[in-house]
Amino acid sequence: MRHHGPGSARAVRAALDAARPGAVLVEGPAEADVLIPLAADEDMRPPVALLAHAVDEPGRSAFWPLAEFSPEWVAIRWALEHGVPARFVDLPAAHTLAWGPAEADGDGTDAGDADGAGDADGDGGAEGRTPGADLRIDPLGVLAGIAGHDDPERWWEDVVEHRGAAEGDVLAPFTALEEAMAALRATYGSGGHDRDPVREAYMRLQLRSARREFGDGVAVVCGAWHVPALRQRTTVAADRALLKGLPKVKTEVTWVPWTHRRLSRAGGYGAGVDSPGWYGHLFAAPDRPVERWMTRVAGLLREEDRPVSSAHVIEAVRLADTLAAMRGRPLPGLSEMTDAVRAVMCDGSDVPLALVHDRLVVGDVLGEVPRTAPAVPLQRDLDRSQRRLRLRPEASARDLELDLRKETDAGRSTLLHRLRLLGVDWGEPAASRGSTGTFRETWRLHWEPELSVRVAEAGVWGTTVLAAATGKAQADAVGARGLAAVTALAEHCLLAGLPAALPTVMRVLADRAALDTDVGHLAQALPALVRSLRYGDVRGTDTGALAEVAAGLAERIFVGLPPACAGLDADAADEMRRRLDEVHGAVALLGDVLAPERADLRERWHRVLGVVSGRDTVPGVVRGRAVRLLLDDGELAQDEAARLMGLALSPGTPPGEAAAWIEGFAGGGGGMLLVHDERLLGLVDGWLTAVPARAFTDVLPLLRRTFSTYEPGVRRTLGELLRRGPRAAGRMAGGPASGIPGFDPQPDVERADAVLPMVRLLLGLAGDHASAADGDDVSNSPTDDLVGVDT
Structure with missing residues (x-):
């Protein structure tokens, strides 16, 4: 057989x-x-x-x-x-x-x-x-x-x-x-x-x-x-x-x-x-298999909002029978069925036909075995956890949205993180839809039979999921290569709820941090530690030891970053720019979670950025990024930013270095800065028009890479500003107004106030601000009263 x-x-x-x-x-x-x-x-x-x-x-x-x-x-x-x-x-x-x-x-x-x-x-x-x-x-x-x-x-x-x-x-x-x-x-x-x-x-x-x-x-x-x-x-x-x-x-x-x-x-x-799905159909439907198959296909296509009627089914059956007779086959086979479905139900398109092949011809049927079947202790504990958390394995991939404020969802998250630590990748983290809060998680679940082998392999670490994940984390910490690997493991331990593994991981982390002198490694490790602190706060985990290590790493980065930024080639400079962004975000979060006596970290970081932005030995892409970060945080006035840009784009600066400075400053969403600040846009425009023809081809790739990251609307607005002349409209209006309608150097407070009632209604705050006309003290800024709302 x-x-x-x-x-x-x-x-x-x-x-x-x-x-x-x-x-x-x-x-x-x-x-x-x-x-x-x-x-x-x-x-x-x-x-x-x-x-x-x-x-x-x-x-x-x-x-x-x-x-x-x-x-x-x-x-x-x-x-x-x-x-x-x-x-x-x-x-x-x-x-x-x-x-x-x-x-x-x-x-x-x-x-x-x-x-x-x-x-x-x-x-x-x-x-x-x-x-x-x-x-x-x-x-x-x-x-x-x-x-x-x-x-x-x-x-x-x-x-x-x-x-x-x-x-x-x-x-x-x-x-x-x-x-x-x-x-x-x-x-x-x-x-x-x-x-x-x-x-x-x-x-x-x-x-x-x-x-x-x-x-x-x-x-x-x-x-x-x-x-x-x-x-x-x-x-x-x-x-x-x-x-x-x-x-x-x-x-x-x-x-x-x-x-x-x-x-x-x-x-x-x-x-x-x-075609296991097709063979399963032939076995389960020995009578009238053609008609039954076409009915299943029609049902699937209807679920996908394709207009398929009973007339389509009848015509598809007739066509399949005709094709089988023409080809000398006793009954229509899968090839005849496929040809008939493509011609009659899919209008000749292979796109819906691919869905039929995936869902029906192959299929996602997942078998089941009784609980009395022999299993390793770890598998039995996993089965109990799945039943308790109502998290059933399924062959088809699906998204799972979790709210970590709920006990069941928090348990599901912990289980999935522990399994990932054990190499059982039942779930993969995905981007959350509609919320960026730390209490939200999205997982992509897909159970494959091979995961049963992974569970059996992980059984050497313990007889329960908790014990096995703890043992594996401790062993991984001792054998980890590099500081970043240990910090990532510390983050996993917090997400997986492994308090017994944290002392070992933290000891290894402290030892590696003390011995590692590479500022790049320290900068790579800090964001993971800060994320761990953030998630630990959400999950109620004691992260005191982790906070001290993170603060120590930040101190060493502040000292070593300026000399580490000097003398870098193009690839190393681009990598350092990314590290600068990561450390900047990490320091902002770290200042919020540390004790008050360490609250000056952000100010010290700003001073470090100031030093980096003014050193000629630092590559332009890093200096430009430092200026941009200071400007975004309000630590640098726009006049000073324009002065620094003017120096970077002066005729004495090589075109390639000036283009790199623009990439660092204007890359990553900097288009709106150029839209609203005509002085900066004018400096860029003036520099670009003065670049010699022989150097233009060298700086063009950098400029294309910078401006291609902007939203289409931003690029269109910049083009309109440059077509009209950034300063022409301002001179006509007698002030520094924008070159196109709709932009003004100052916010329109009256128009902003008109939006607030709807915003409060959407956030459920309509009753908290009954009326500003009753003599209540209202905020100075139209959005001050919304600060602190977790959206």
């Missing part, structure tokens, strides 16, 4: 019903026999997979996936329903896992399938290939080629998936496949797979044992490629000689959920199929 195919699965069930064997032997790891009864549990829903991993090295693992339309699953279910013993007869995982990457076949596949796609013979899709793996043949491809077909999948659908068993002889398809495989093995040998003879020797021994126990009424369900080898006449001694001296490791085996997406070849599983 083929490992994943609805036609093969139905044929296996029909053959078992007809033969009524006394025992059923299934290709799979022998250790999993004890797990077979769980297949009858009402909570077991395929697709699922057998997971085997080495006890001492959980990362060495293998999967044996089974879908509802897998013949092995059908055989197991048939045996359980009829009270017939069922056993796995393939080589134990203890041997296949001990083989190691160098001796394994590389990608978890073998030539032992009728489809040539392989089966999970022990690697479960492990990466890497051995030279022998490239010699394997594709039995399905060879048979399809002999039949004159260039598409093995399509040929298999025609001869098996769309045709039932022959009348009166349900074993006829298996007999035909056995003859074909025998001919192929006679021509190609074992297909270049070194492991096949060992596996087949073990299966022959298990078959002999079952016959002694149950008689000749034994059914074996395996890949068609193995059948000739199982019928081969060999001695017990010869088979045992092949198994002698095999390496072995201690293993554990359990059931884990699987997904249709991981059954597809695109998901990386070697024995997969291109």
Whole structure:
């Protein structure tokens, strides 16, 4: 049979019903026999997979996936329903896992399938290939080629998936496949797979044992490629000689959920199929599969607001039937269905067709396993946490918005952060929509079957998620390279709620900070520490020790930054400019969380920026950025900023250095400064028009990079100002007015006051400011009364 195919699965069930064997032997790891009864549990829903991993090295693992339309699953279910013993007869995982990457076949596949796609013979899709793996043949491809077909999948659908068993002889398809495989093995040998003879020797021994126990009424369900080898006449001694001296490791085996997406070849599983969702449909809907499929497609497209009517469904079915008849196929296959859907329901477009392929042809079905299935202690603790927090794993990706002020959401955030620390990336942080408050978090959740292996690997750190994350954080702190890695780990510990790990992390952090003399490293580490303080305040975490380390880092940055900015090349200067921005934001937050006696940090930082902005040895992009930061904080008057710009853009300054100064000053949202301050815009305009032609091509890339970051409206306004002449309108009005209507050197307080009632209504503050006409004292600024509101 083929490992994943609805036609093969139905044929296996029909053959078992007809033969009524006394025992059923299934290709799979022998250790999993004890797990077979769980297949009858009402909570077991395929697709699922057998997971085997080495006890001492959980990362060495293998999967044996089974879908509802897998013949092995059908055989197991048939045996359980009829009270017939069922056993796995393939080589134990203890041997296949001990083989190691160098001796394994590389990608978890073998030539032992009728489809040539392989089966999970022990690697479960492990990466890497051995030279022998490239010699394997594709039995399905060879048979399809002999039949004159260039598409093995399509040929298999025609001869098996769309045709039932022959009348009166349900074993006829298996007999035909056995003859074909025998001919192929006679021509190609074992297909270049070194492991096949060992596996087949073990299966022959298990078959002999079952016959002694149950008689000749034994059914074996395996890949068609193995059948000739199982019928081969060999001695017990010869088979045992092949198994002698095999390496072995201690293993554990359990059931884990699987997904249709991981059954597809695109998901990386070697024995997969291109269209698991389509095959699942064929297996679940043996009657009128075409009509039912088109109805599902129409429902999906309607959910996406595409106009699809019942008439579209009827026409698509007719077109699919017509295409199948023209191509000589017994029933419309996936290619005919796809062509019909594209032409009738998608108006010839491949965009909605891609959605149909992703959601239906492949699909996001996630299996379930019962709670009684064996699991490592860490997995059981994770399951309890998921149930308590109502955070169910799902195969499809979804966004999760969390409000950390709520107990359940805070618990979910903590769990996800702990799992990320353990390398179990179930959730990825995403940008929050509509709020930038520290109490908001957005996660992108996507559960993959491989995460079960990650959980097993993380079990070496502890038996609970909390204990494992704590142990992993402590070990990572000791082995971390660089100060930035330790500060990032401290931030993770606070986010994950690991108070027991913080003392170790803080000790390592203090030691690394004391020994590191690179100002760039210190500047890279400070923002993460300040973010940790910020999140610690939101989550109620004691961050006193962290605050002291952060303050010490800031002090050392203040001392070492001016000399560190001198003599930098272009790349280092650009990196230092980014560090300047990060430290500036970190110092602003740090001044708010430290004790009052350390409140002068911001003033001292401003003095450092003043020193950097006035040193000629500092690259222009760094000096320009320092001036911009001081101007934004109100520490530098606009007249002084214009003077410094004039000096930087003077004729004696090389054009490249002047362009770099403009990039540092005007980059990152500086367009509005030029819009509202005509003196600065005039200086830039005057300098640019005076740049010699020979130097213009050198400064143009810097200028394009600077001005391309502006919003389209800002660029349009600047262009309008320059077209009219920045100072022309001001001279006409007798003052420094803007060159285009709508701009004024001073805010219009009356117009600003008119907006306040609506702003208060939106913020729920309408009742707090009843009337300014009643004699109440109102704020001096139109927006002073909104300060402190968390939006």
